[in-house]
Amino acid sequence: MKNNWLAFLLALAVSGALPILHAEEAAAGGNNTAGKDKASSCAGCHGEDGNSMMPTFPKLAQQNSSYLIKQLQAFKEGSRNDPVMSGMAMAVNDADMEDIAAYYSSQAISANPEPTLPVDDDAADGVAAENEAKEAIQTLLSTGSNLYRNGNLTSQVSACIACHGPSGEGNKPATFPALRSQHTDYLIKTLTDFKSGTRSKNTDNMMYMITKKMTDDEIKAVSYYISTMK
Known part of the structure; x- marks a missing residue:
């Protein structure tokens, strides 16, 4: 089934x-400007515009607002756990979540560099x-x-x-x-x-x-x- x-x-x-639908659509009822201010504490991990520079932290830019709100609620309720995010989510209310989601969903996600795999430096023929x-x-x-x-x-x-x-x-x-x-x-x-x-x-x-x-x-x-x- x-x-x-x-x-x-x-x-x-x-x-x-x-x-x-495309992720750049803002959350219904969310305020981009307010969301930018409220998301300032998120910048250390996710980047000022939602484009994290650290490969183990997700990019939030251009993410679907409904998904962002759902995940923040999950962290706050405890159905999803993370030492950092669980604590951060406890400090935001529903209106904050909508504003933050509206801001990030309105930002353009950055393209990644062309992927590569390591080259065997010990190989006899480098080319x-x-x-x-x-x-x-x-x-x-x-x-x-x-x-x-x-x-x-x-x-x-x-x-x-x-x-x-x-x-x-x-x-x-x-x-x-x-x-x-x-x-x-x-x-x-x-x-x-x-x-x-x-x-x-x-x-x-x-x-x-x-x-x-x-x-x-x-x-x-x-x-x-x-x-x-x-």
Whole structure:
């Protein structure tokens, strides 16, 4: 039944019946100017405009406002835990959340540098090693693209496109996050945390059900690919 439901979501997304909105739309009722002031304490980790410079901290710029509000509420209520964010969320009320979400959703997300893989410095032929690394990253991105768009029928891994959109823009009404141009390291950590149950103890959580079927190599590949989406 769960697999049929996920397949149904994919069909809706591809057909256009599932409403997909762009993340830059501001939160209804939120105030950008007020949100900028209220988000000042977030800048240390997430950047002044929501573009974190640290690869393990998520970019919040151009994120769907509904998703940002949902996550702040989860931190405040305790259904999602983080030593820093749980404390930060306790200090904001519903109006603050809407304003902060409105501000971040109105900011443009920064593009990531072209991804690379380490070159074997000990290789006898440096040029060959560099070419091998370039070929490896292209293979990784190709694998990630296929997983994002088609999933893995053999292992029943659902395609990411069903919930997160053709361009990684997410789905604002469904509170599905935008993923495009997110940090690779953060994506890998998040998917790994879903897979291990660290992110959610709910075994009916959609992301837990999907990631538990993914290999570490698949998580790496799709994370690298998503980081290149614009």
